Amino acid sequence: MKLRELLFPLMAVVCAFTVGAIVVLIIGDSPLQVYGLLLGSALSWPDGIGYTLFFATPLIFTGLAVAVALRGGLLNIGAEGQLYVAAFATAWVGITFAGLPSFLLVPLCCLAAVVAGAVWAAIPGVLKARFGSHEVINTIMLNFVAIALVGYLTQYDYRVAGDPIMETAEIGGTAHIARLGRFIPGLPERIPLNVAFLLALVASWLVYVLLWKTKWGYEIRATGQNPAAAEYGGISIRRQIVVTMAISGALAGMVGINEVLGYRYRYYDGFSDNYGFTGIAVALLGRNHPAGVVLAALLFAVLQRGGVPVDAFTQLVSKDIVQILQALVILFVAAEAMFRWRQKATVGRGKGEEGTRQQAPIAGQQASVGKI
Amino acid sequence: MKLELRNVTKRFGAVLANDHLNITVDSGTIHAIVGENGAGKSTAMRIAYGFYTADSGDILLNDEVREIRAPRDAIALGIGMVHQHFMLVRPMTVTENIVLGAEPGSAVALDLRKAAADIRSLSEEFRLTVDPDATIETLSVGQQQRVELLKALYRRAELLILDEPTAVLTPLEVEEFFSILRRMRSQGKTVVIITHKLSEVLAISDRVTVMRDGRVVGTVNTRETNAAELARLMVGREVLLRVAKSPASPGRDVLTVRNLSVQRVQGVSFDVRAGEIVGIAGVEGNGQTELIEALAGLLPESQVTGTISFSGRDLRAVDARRRREIGIAHVPEDRHRRGLLLEFSLAENSILGVHYRPPAASGAGAILLDQKAIDRRADLVIREFDVRPPDPALPARALSGGNQQKLIIGREFELPPVLLLISQPTRGVDIGAIEFIHRKIIAMRDAGCAVLLVSAELEEVTALADRLLVLHNGRIAGEVDPSLTTAEEIGLLMTGGRH
Numbered sequence: 026m027k028l029r030e031l032l033f034p035l036m037a038v039v040c041a042f043t044v045g046a047i048v049v050l051i052i053g054d055s056p057l058q059v060y061g062l063l064l065g066s067a068l069s070w071p072d073g074i075g076y077t078l079f080f081a082t083p084l085i086f087t088g089l090a091v092a093v094a095l096r097g098g099l100l101n102i103g104a105e106g107q108l109y110v111a112a113f114a115t116a117w118v119g120i121t122f123a124g125l126p127s128f129l130l131v132p133l134c135c136l137a138a139v140v141a142g143a144v145w146a147a148i149p150g151v152l153k154a155r156f157g158s159h160e161v162i163n164t165i166m167l168n169f170v171a172i173a174l175v176g177y178l179t180q181y182d183y184r185v186a187g188d189p190i191m192e193t194a195e196i197g198g199t200a201h202i203a204r205l206g207r208f209i210p211g212l213p214e215r216i217p218l219n220v221a222f223l224l225a226l227v228a229s230w231l232v233y234v235l236l237w238k239t240k241w242g243y244e245i246r247a248t249g250q251n252p253a254a255a256e257y258g259g260i261s262i263r264r265q266i267v268v269t270m271a272i273s274g275a276l277a278g279m280v281g282i283n284e285v286l287g288y289r290y291r292y293y294d295g296f297s298d299n300y301g302f303t304g305i306a307v308a309l310l311g312r313n314h315p316a317g318v319v320l321a322a323l324l325f326a327v328l329q330r331g332g333v334p335v336d337a338f339t340q341l342v343s344k345d346i347v348q349i350l351q352a353l354v355i356l357f358v359a360a361e362a363m364f365r366w367r368q369k370a371t372v373g374r375g376k377g378e379e380g381t382r383q384q385a386p387i388a389g390q391q392a393s394v395g396k397i
Numbered sequence: 398m399k400l401e402l403r404n405v406t407k408r409f410g411a412v413l414a415n416d417h418l419n420i421t422v423d424s425g426t427i428h429a430i431v432g433e434n435g436a437g438k439s440t441a442m443r444i445a446y447g448f449y450t451a452d453s454g455d456i457l458l459n460d461e462v463r464e465i466r467a468p469r470d471a472i473a474l475g476i477g478m479v480h481q482h483f484m485l486v487r488p489m490t491v492t493e494n495i496v497l498g499a500e501p502g503s504a505v506a507l508d509l510r511k512a513a514a515d516i517r518s519l520s521e522e523f524r525l526t527v528d529p530d531a532t533i534e535t536l537s538v539g540q541q542q543r544v545e546l547l548k549a550l551y552r553r554a555e556l557l558i559l560d561e562p563t564a565v566l567t568p569l570e571v572e573e574f575f576s577i578l579r580r581m582r583s584q585g586k587t588v589v590i591i592t593h594k595l596s597e598v599l600a601i602s603d604r605v606t607v608m609r610d611g612r613v614v615g616t617v618n619t620r621e622t623n624a625a626e627l628a629r630l631m632v633g634r635e636v637l638l639r640v641a642k643s644p645a646s647p648g649r650d651v652l653t654v655r656n657l658s659v660q661r662v663q664g665v666s667f668d669v670r671a672g673e674i675v676g677i678a679g680v681e682g683n684g685q686t687e688l689i690e691a692l693a694g695l696l697p698e699s700q701v702t703g704t705i706s707f708s709g710r711d712l713r714a715v716d717a718r719r720r721r722e723i724g725i726a727h728v729p730e731d732r733h734r735r736g737l738l739l740e741f742s743l744a745e746n747s748i749l750g751v752h753y754r755p756p757a758a759s760g761a762g763a764i765l766l767d768q769k770a771i772d773r774r775a776d777l778v779i780r781e782f783d784v785r786p787p788d789p790a791l792p793a794r795a796l797s798g799g800n801q802q803k804l805i806i807g808r809e810f811e812l813p814p815v816l817l818l819i820s821q822p823t824r825g826v827d828i829g830a831i832e833f834i835h836r837k838i839i840a841m842r843d844a845g846c847a848v849l850l851v852s853a854e855l856e857e858v859t860a861l862a863d864r865l866l867v868l869h870n871g872r873i874a875g876e877v878d879p880s881l882t883t884a885e886e887i888g889l890l891m892t893g894g895r896h
Contacts, residue, residue, distance in 0.1 A: 237766075238766055239766060240764060240766060241764070243753075244752070244753070250738045250739070250741065251734075251739065254738050255738075257693075257749075257750070258717075259718030259719075259721055
C-alpha cells in the first residue's frame with residue numbers, strides 16, 4: 026500500500042475521533058480521560074494488547090473476505106453466515122474425528138472451516154452467474170439461513186444432554202491450536218490470543234500475492250474493474266463470480282479456526298459479534314488492500330477492547346461511545362469517497378476540453394495528460 | 398453579428414488552454430475552427446458563450462466590448478450554442494424542449510400554442526421540417542439536432558456556435574445539415590462551427606481558423622486553402638491524409654463466414670484472405686458491432702447461426718480466449734467499454750488477453766505473473782506504437798484517447814495476429830495519430846495478415862480497404878472496389894438505396 030493511500034483513511038479516523046471528542050464533551054465528560062482510558066487499556070501489556078490482537082483476528086479474516094470480493098466487483102454481505110457455517114463445520118470435524126492425532130486433525134479442521142465458508146459463499150455466486158440474481162440480496166438472505174441452520178443443528182443434534190447453553194460438545198484435545206501465551210514470555214495463556222492470529226497475517230500476505238502477483242488475481246481484479254473488458258480478454262465472468270465468492274467465503278470461514286480451535290474449543294451458538302458486518306467497514310477503511318485491512322482491523326479491535334474500561338471508569342460516558350466512533354469512522358470513510366469523486370470531477374473539467382459542465386463526472390473519467 | 402476574441406487567455410491549473418487568442422468571425426459568414434483534441438477550440442467558444450470566463454482578454458460583439466459571465470448573458474446578446482451531446486428532454490415535445498427556460502406566457506399560465514406557432518414559422522423560414530408537437534424520442538438524430546438549432550433560433554440567436562455538429566450524423570444527414578447552415582447564412586446569421594473533419598471545413602466554411610496547443614496558428618479563406626495545408630497547420634508537420642498503399646496480393650482464405658446470423662446480423666457471407674484488408678462500411682447500428690463481436694467469440698454461442706471458419710477450422714465452441722490463442726486479434730470499437738481496464742496500469746493493460754500464459758505468466762502452471770516480462774512487453778508496445786507519456790506504471794485512464802487507442806492496437810499487434818478484427822480504429826483520434834495507425838494497419842496487411850476493418854468514417858474504409866462490403870440492416874447490401882467507387886454510390890448502398 027502506497028503511503029499516500031494511507032492519508033485519507035487516517036484523516037477519516039482523526040475526524041471521527043475529533044467529532045467523538047465533541048460528543049463526549051456534550052455528554053459532560055473529558056475527552057482526554059475517555060480516550061486515555063480507551064487507548065491505555067487497549068494497549069496495556071499483556072491483557073490489553075493480548076485481547077486487542079485476539080479481537081482483531083476475526084476482523085482481519087472478514088475484512089479480507091469482503092476486500093477480495095469487492096476487488097472482484099462483488100459485495101459479499103454474507104461473511105456473517107459464512108463464518109457461522111464454517112465454525113460449526115470446524116467443530117463438527119473436531120468432535121467427529123476426535124481420535125485423530127493433532128497433525129492430522131488440526132489441518133482437517135482448518136480445511137473444514139475453509140471449505141464450508143467457500144461452499145456457503147459459492148451458492149450466491151452460482152445464483153448470480155447462472156441466473157443473474159444479485160449477490161447482495163442472496164448473501165443477506167443466506168445469513169439468516171446459515172444462522173438458523175447451525176442453531177437448529179446445535180439445539181437438536183449436537184448439544185450435550187443437560188447443557189443449558191446453546192453449544193456443542195468439546196472438540197478433541199488434539200484439535201486445539203496453541204495460544205500465543207505459550208511462546209511469549211509475560212503473556213498468560215488465559216488470554217485467548219492464539220495461532221490463528223498468525224494465520225490471519227499469513228492470509229493477508231497470501232491475499233496480497235494472489236491479487237497482485239498471480240494471473241488469478243489479475244482476472245479477479247480485471248473482472249471487478251471492467252467486466253466487459255475482462256470478457257474481451259478471454260476471462261469467463263461467470264466463472265470469476267463463483268471463484269471470487271468462494272475465495273471470499275473461505276477467508277470468512279477462517280474465523281471458525283480462531284473461534285473453535287483456538288478459543289472456545291466447541292461451537293458456541295451466536296458467538297459472532299457481527300464480525301461479518303464489521304468486516305465490510307474494515308475493508309472499506311482498509312481500501313480493500315490486505316495491509317490496510319490489517320491496520321483497520323487493529324483499530325476496530327482497539328475500540329472494542331478499550332470500550333470496557335470507558336464504561337466502568339467514567340462518570341457519564343458508556344461504552345456505546347465505541348459504537349459512535351465506529352459509525353463516525355465509517356461515515357468519514359464514505360465522505361472521503363465523495364470528496365474524491367468531487368475532486369476527480371473538478372480535475373476533469375479543467376483538463377478534458379471536450380467535457381462540458383453538465384458532464385463533469387464523465388469528463389473526469391476521460392481526463393487526459395498525454396498529447397499525441 | 399460579428400464576434401471577436403481579443404487576446405483571450407485561459408488557464409486550467411497548469412494547462413494553458415487558450416494562449417492570447419485573436420479570432421475574428423465576420424458577420425453573415427460560416428467560420429470554421431479546427432484543431433486536434435486539446436487544441437483549445439472548444440474552450441475558446443465556451444468562453445464566448447459564457448461557460449467559462451477568460452483569465453484575460455476581451456470579447457467583442459459588433460466591435461463593442463461585452464461582459465459575458467454566464468450563458469444567459471450570451472443568450473441575451475444573441476449568441477446560441479449547440480453542444481456535441483444534445484441537451485434535450487426525451488419524453489417531452491419539441492415545443493416543450495424549445496421553450497424550456499424561456500417559457501412564454503404570464504408567470505402562471507404557459508402559452509404553448511403561441512410557442513408552437515412561432516416554432517412552426519421559424520422551422521418553415523429555415524426549412525428545418527420539424528414538427529413542434531413530436532416528442533423528442535420519436536425523432537432521428539438529425540432531427541434532434543435541428544431541434545437544438547431551433548432552440549437557439551427561438552431565443553433570437555444571431556450567432557450560432559456549433560460544437561462538432563456532424564459527429565453523430567450520417568453522410569446524408571450531413572448534406573442536409575449543411576444546406577440548412579447555408580440557408581441560415583443567407584438569412585444573415587453568423588455560424589461558428591468547431592470540427593476536426595477537414596473535408597467538412599472545405600465544404601461549408603467561408604473562413605477557417607486553425608488552432609494548435611492553445612494558440613491560433615493561422616486564419617485563412619477557405620477558398621484559398623486545401624486539406625493538406627490545413628492538416629499541416631493543425632499538426633505542425635506534413636501529414637499524409639491518404640496513406641499510400643500498394644495493391645494487395647491476397648493469399649489463402651483465412652476467414653470464411655457463411656450465412657451468419659446473430660442478433661441484428663442476418664445471413665451474412667464473405668471471406669477475408671491473407672494479405673488483404675476487407676472493409677465494412679455502413680451507418681452505425683446496422684450490425685457491424687454484432688458481426689465483429691460474434692467473430693471475436695464475445696456473443697453467446699446459442700445466438701449464433703451459420704458458420705464461421707478460420708483457416709478451415711470451425712470456430713463454433715471456440716471461446717474468446719482460444720480464438721486469441723490461434724491468432725485472432727480484436728481491436729474493439731469502444732476502447733473504454735471493451736478495450737481497456739482504465740484503472741489498470743499500461744503494463745497490466747498490455748497483457749490483457751495473454752495474461753494467463755507465458756511470457757506474462759511464468760513458473761509452474763504459469764500461475765505467477767512475471768513482472769519483468771510484462772514490463773518488457775509494455776515497453777515494446779509503448780515504443781513501437783509511440784504511446785505517450787511512455788510510462789508503463791501510469792493508469793490507462795491518464796492517457797488521451799489517441800494514446801489509449803495506440804496502446805490497444807499495439808497490444809493486439811503483438812499477438813501477433815493471423816486475422817485482425819479492427820473496429821473504428823481512429824475514432825476520436827487526432828490526425829497525426831490517424832496517419833500512424835493507418836500505416837500500421839497497412840504494414841500488418843503487407844506482412845500477410847488478414848484484416849477485417851469496420852469504420853463509420855467512409856473516407857477511412859475507402860482509403861484502407863482493398864475490398865469493401867456495405868452493411869445495411871444486418872445484410873450485405875453490396876461489395877465494391879473502393880478505388881473505383883464514388884462516395885455517393887457507397888452512401889446509397891449504406892442507406893439501402895433510398896434517398
